[in-house]
Structures are given as structure tokens and as C-alpha cells.
Amino acid sequence: MGWSRPEYAQLAALIAEQTGLTFPPSRQADLEHALGEVLDDATSKEQLRELLAGETAARDELIARLTIGESYFFRDPGQFRLLREEILPGIAAARGDAPIRLWSAGCASGEEAYSLAIIAEQLGLGRRTTVLGTDLSRMRLAAARKAIYSQWALRGMDDETIGRYFTRAGNRYVLRPKFREAVDFRYLNLAEDRYPSLTAGIWGFDVILCRNVLIYFDSQTVARVAQRLIDSLSEDGWLMLGASDPAISELAECDVVLTHAGLVYRRRRAGRRAGGTPASGDADVLDREAYLPGELEEVTHPGGGWLDHPDNTHAVPEVAETGDGELEPSFAPPSDGPSPGEESVEVDDARARVAAITCVDVPDELLAAYAARDYARAAAIAERQLGVADTADVRVLHVRALANMSDLAAAGRASAAALERHPHSAELLYLHALLLFESGNPRDAAAAARRALYLDRSLVVAHVALARALRRMGDLSGARRALRNAASLLRDRPADDIVPASDGETVGRLRTNVEAQIRLLAGAA
Structure with missing residues (x-):
């Protein structure tokens, strides 16, 4: 069958461009029905076009109408x-x-x-x-x-x-x-x-x-x-x-x-x-090394010099908050990067994606491998570089490369070794929190995220990591507070900016995600 109205074909093309959803002849009637429901509520087709082109919750809900959401327990x-x-x-x-x-x-x-x-x-x-x-x-x-x-x-x-x-x-x-x-x-x-x-x-x-x-x-x-x-x-x-x-x-x-x-x-x-x-x-099922929670536990409190606080091995001061528990907005501006033309597009892309804000201590070869998502090569280069100059930036990329290879055990070991050498790196503490959470230790993950925020309270992703850990622990009010802090830090930033330490996430997308999580938690209260 063909489209009953020419504008449906145009909207289908726009949806495909924005989402990858495709509508062969067998699904065109479904699309027309879904769009017909939406058009009843829209004041104009042009507004619908604008909705599809944006990154909003309304756009996501429109697209959801075009997919089947019905399921049941133990299907198949x-x-x-x-x-x-x-x-x-x-x-x-x-x-x-x-x-x-x-x-x-x-x-x-x-x-x-x-x-x-x-x-x-x-x-x-x-x-x-x-x-x-x-x-x-x-x-x-x-x-x-x-x-x-x-x-x-x-x-x-x-x-x-x-x-x-x-x-x-x-x-x-x-x-x-x-x-x-x-x-x-x-x-x-x-x-x-x-x-x-x-x-x-x-x-x-x-x-x-x-x-x-x-x-x-x-x-x-x-x-x-x-x-x-x-x-x-x-x-x-x-x-x-x-x-x-x-x-x-x-x-x-x-x-x-x-x-x-x-x-x-x-x-x-x-x-x-x-x-x-x-x-x-298949006798080959998951023969990789176990990643034990205790492997990172030892580095959570590494001992002497930890945050230069007399009782810091047992308690870390909370992040400064206003009277209602919210952080004052404070988003550190990115440092000046290299001048145009000094580096390749791949290296520029890596500098936007990687954890460190400036990456001044990372060789271009490592950045290029990471930008190309060749994580095995990036990990090997990082290991070689650590023998030359052990910097926090290289350690961050080493941990990220191993994690993006889905090797939780190796990433955990690398994170532990990195924190022994660079205990004051907010980036490494943040990654440490993520690994602790993924290893099934939300309480320790929350503690590590708080330590990262003690060092850098503008680290938005650490607020998000803290919220995730608190939510897993059942502390919904604490999770909402952490997400509101993240939303506050993101509020006035340009939507296309890259969020520091986010591995390439834009402010706009993370802000939308954080706001959605706040609404979900409000509904769960």
C-alpha cells in the first residue's frame, strides 16, 4: 500500500532519520494510525516536525507510540x-x-x-x-x-x-x-x-x-x-x-x-x-577472572595522606550544600585546549570524550586509539606510557579502555593501582565509584562518589553516580537530591557542550536523562 497523505511519507522519512525506525509497506498503516492520534493533539504539522527534530521527552513518547510496548512475564x-x-x-x-x-x-x-x-x-x-x-x-x-x-x-x-x-x-x-x-x-x-x-x-x-x-x-x-x-x-x-x-x-x-x-x-x-x-x-562459559568486591575495597581507604584530613580513612566531609540540601551551581569551565590545526580530528574527538578535562599528560597516540574505539590498543599504549610517566590522565584512560573492553576484573585492578598512585584524582575516584557499583557494592560506590565530589563538587557525573548508588540502597530522597544537584549544574550550560568525565555525553542529553530520572523517582516515592 502507499501513503494515504503525502505528509505521512515526509514524517516517516524524518522519523527514520532521527531514530533509525523504518516503515515498510506492511507497517505504513500502523504509522498513519499513530501519527493520526498525535495530530489530533498537535496544533500544526510543523510543530510535530519540530517535536521530532528535538531531544525532548515529548519526542520520545511520540516515537514510543510507533513501537509495540506490550509484553508479559517469561515471554518465550x-x-x-x-x-x-x-x-x-x-x-x-x-x-x-x-x-x-x-x-x-x-x-x-x-x-x-x-x-x-x-x-x-x-x-x-x-x-x-x-x-x-x-x-x-x-x-x-x-x-x-x-x-x-x-x-x-x-x-x-x-x-x-x-x-x-x-x-x-x-x-x-x-x-x-x-x-x-x-x-x-x-x-x-x-x-x-x-x-x-x-x-x-x-x-x-x-x-x-x-x-x-x-x-x-x-x-x-x-x-x-x-x-x-x-x-x-x-x-x-x-x-x-x-x-x-x-x-x-x-x-x-x-x-x-x-x-x-x-x-x-x-x-x-x-x-x-x-x-x-x-x-x-560449551565448556568455555565465562572463564575470565572473578572481580571480587574486596579488590577495590582496599583502595577505598588507602591510608596515609588520604585527602589530608586526620580522620579521612573513616569519614570524608560532605559536599558543601545550601540550607535545603542543594548545591550552589558551580560548573568549572573547560581549560584552554590546543590551538586549531595542531591535532587531528580524531585526537580532538578523543579530548572531548575522555575523562580528563584537559588531557595535557596524554600522548596523541593514546588519544587517537581511544577516539577510534580501539580499546585494546589504547590499553596497551597506556600501559607502555605508564612505564615512562605515571600521570592521572593516562591512568584514567587506562581504566576506561579496559572497562570499555568489558573486562571488569582488569578495570578493577587498574582502578585500584591508579588510586594508590593518584589518591586525589576526582576522575579516578568517580571511575572507582562506577566499578564498585557494577561489582555489586552500592554503599562503597556512594562513598567513593562522595569523595570525588569532595575534591570537585562540579563533577556532574559523580552526582549522577551517587544518585544511582543511593537509589540501589533504597535512599530515594538522597538519590533525588543528588540528581537535583546534577540538574542544577547542567541547567545553564549550552546543550551541545560535552560534560566533563562523561566519555562524550552532551549537556543536553544528560540534562534530559537526569530530569527523566528525577520524575521517575518522584513517581516511585
Whole structure:
């Protein structure tokens, strides 16, 4: 069929350009219906164009109307059986007591993410498992955080299981707090180039479920998203797609594993033949070193000279606040960089993306490798450079490169060594907080983030990291306060500026994300 009105074709092209969503003839009627609903509320088509072109919550909600948000618990039982019986037990056996990280990408209203949390609890892995759920619809994320469902969303569970994990409230079912608190929900548009990212906490996952999401993208966007998902896996992680999603073996560098639940994808590894092996016969599941919480604990209080405070090994002064608990706005301006033409575009891009604000102590070779996302080379160059000149800037890039390779163990060791040499680096303390959080230690992560803020209270990403840790600990008021501090620091900055220490995040995007998280926390109160 063709478009019923010419403007629909123009709007479809604009949506594809902005989001990667594609609308073949079979989906054109769906698009016209969704746009028809939106046009009823819009005063003009031109305003709709402006809405689509901007980075706003309203734009995200419009795009969400164009995707199917309906889901239910334990959808596709075969894949969940594979997770329960083979993949998760294999990871747990190979990893000792180290944390297990799971991601529901395109989580809608949370059913899939909570299903992962329930399985982890059933296997006795609940205390060491973290679950992330992301979606491009803030409305759906708010519903996911509330975790209140109809019986239709529970149609994949029997009555006994429902009674074990839910309490009934009229004709609705409320997930028990233990499982609501086990999942962290965040905004993310998978079509955007924002991951893998240590700053965003999207990296090094042992299992990623991204089911029935790629069907909405054009082929070029599918290839980009698929590669980023593969790159966000741990060294031996698993990516599971939906039955309707296109195969990605020809689009991304990955190994394909044939299982009783269909195709599953993994990072490509030297010595593992293309096509992989059946999951039940794969003796190679997650043989990397365990990353133990205590590995970083020792450096949290490294001893003499720590912050030049007599009691600093046990307590660090709080960040200065106003009477109502908010920080006074104070965003340090970036230092003057090199003059135009002195460096390549790649190096300039790296200087914008990397953690240090000035990066004066980082060789161009390292910056160029990092900008090209050749993290293995960047890590090797950083290690070599540390033998010549041990600077905090090089240490920061070394930790980031290892983390972006999804090697949590190596990143943890590098962070510990870096803090021993540079205990007063706010950047390193911030990265330390992220690693502690990802290793399952939100309390220590909050302490490290506070120490980073004691050194530099304008470090916006440290406020965000503190909020994430406090939210995981159940301190919602503290998390909201930390996010409000971040929002205050971002408020008057140009939207296109790069946020220091954010690995390339713009002020506008981070501000939108922070404001969305504040609204989500307000709804959870």
C-alpha cells in the first residue's frame, strides 16, 4: 500500500532519520494510525516536525507510540528455560562469588527485566545479580518502576508462582518489593551512539536480552545496534534476540551458537570457530577472572595522606550544600585546549570524550586509539606510557579502555593501582565509584562518589553516580537530591557542550536523562 497523505511519507522519512525506525509497506498503516492520534493533539504539522527534530521527552513518547510496548512475564519460555537451566548456572559456576550482570534492552514496562530478577532469585543468585532495564519511553519506564500489572501480563505464570512473587490489589498485581528493588530502569534509545559506556553503566553484561526491537530499524541501524550490543557483552557474555528480529551474524562481528531455543550470539573470540558450539556443550562459559568486591575495597581507604584530613580513612566531609540540601551551581569551565590545526580530528574527538578535562599528560597516540574505539590498543599504549610517566590522565584512560573492553576484573585492578598512585584524582575516584557499583557494592560506590565530589563538587557525573548508588540502597530522597544537584549544574550550560568525565555525553542529553530520572523517582516515592 502507499501513503494515504503525502505528509505521512515526509514524517516517516524524518522519523527514520532521527531514530533509525523504518516503515515498510506492511507497517505504513500502523504509522498513519499513530501519527493520526498525535495530530489530533498537535496544533500544526510543523510543530510535530519540530517535536521530532528535538531531544525532548515529548519526542520520545511520540516515537514510543510507533513501537509495540506490550509484553508479559517469561515471554518465550524456551529462552528463559535456556537461561535458567544452562546459561546462568554456567556463568555462576565459572565465576565464583563475582557479580552477574543482566540487561533487558527495550524493556517496555518491565516484565522482561523483572523476569530476569525472578530467575536469578530462583537459582540462588539474587544477591550477586544486577539487572538493568532500558527503554526509549519514559512513560513505560515509570510504569516499570511501579511494577503493577494486570493478569494478562502474568499469563506466562501459574497461580502458585504469581502468589509467590506478587500481591493482589483488586484486579491488579503488585510485584513484591524485593524484586522491584533488584532492577535499575534507565532511559536509552538503542539507535543512538551512547554505549557501550562505563559512565552510563552499559558495558560488560553477561546476558543481554534485546527481543523484538531490531524489527523496527532499517538495515544500517540494525548493523550499528547489533555491533554495539555485542560490544556491551562481557568477554563470554550472551546476546539473545527475539524470534522476529533479523539474524545479525552477517552484520556484526560475533559468534553464533545454535541452541534448543534458537540462535544466541556471543563476542567473537580467537580459537572459537564461526558458528560456535551448542550451549549445552560449551565448556568455555565465562572463564575470565572473578572481580571480587574486596579488590577495590582496599583502595577505598588507602591510608596515609588520604585527602589530608586526620580522620579521612573513616569519614570524608560532605559536599558543601545550601540550607535545603542543594548545591550552589558551580560548573568549572573547560581549560584552554590546543590551538586549531595542531591535532587531528580524531585526537580532538578523543579530548572531548575522555575523562580528563584537559588531557595535557596524554600522548596523541593514546588519544587517537581511544577516539577510534580501539580499546585494546589504547590499553596497551597506556600501559607502555605508564612505564615512562605515571600521570592521572593516562591512568584514567587506562581504566576506561579496559572497562570499555568489558573486562571488569582488569578495570578493577587498574582502578585500584591508579588510586594508590593518584589518591586525589576526582576522575579516578568517580571511575572507582562506577566499578564498585557494577561489582555489586552500592554503599562503597556512594562513598567513593562522595569523595570525588569532595575534591570537585562540579563533577556532574559523580552526582549522577551517587544518585544511582543511593537509589540501589533504597535512599530515594538522597538519590533525588543528588540528581537535583546534577540538574542544577547542567541547567545553564549550552546543550551541545560535552560534560566533563562523561566519555562524550552532551549537556543536553544528560540534562534530559537526569530530569527523566528525577520524575521517575518522584513517581516511585
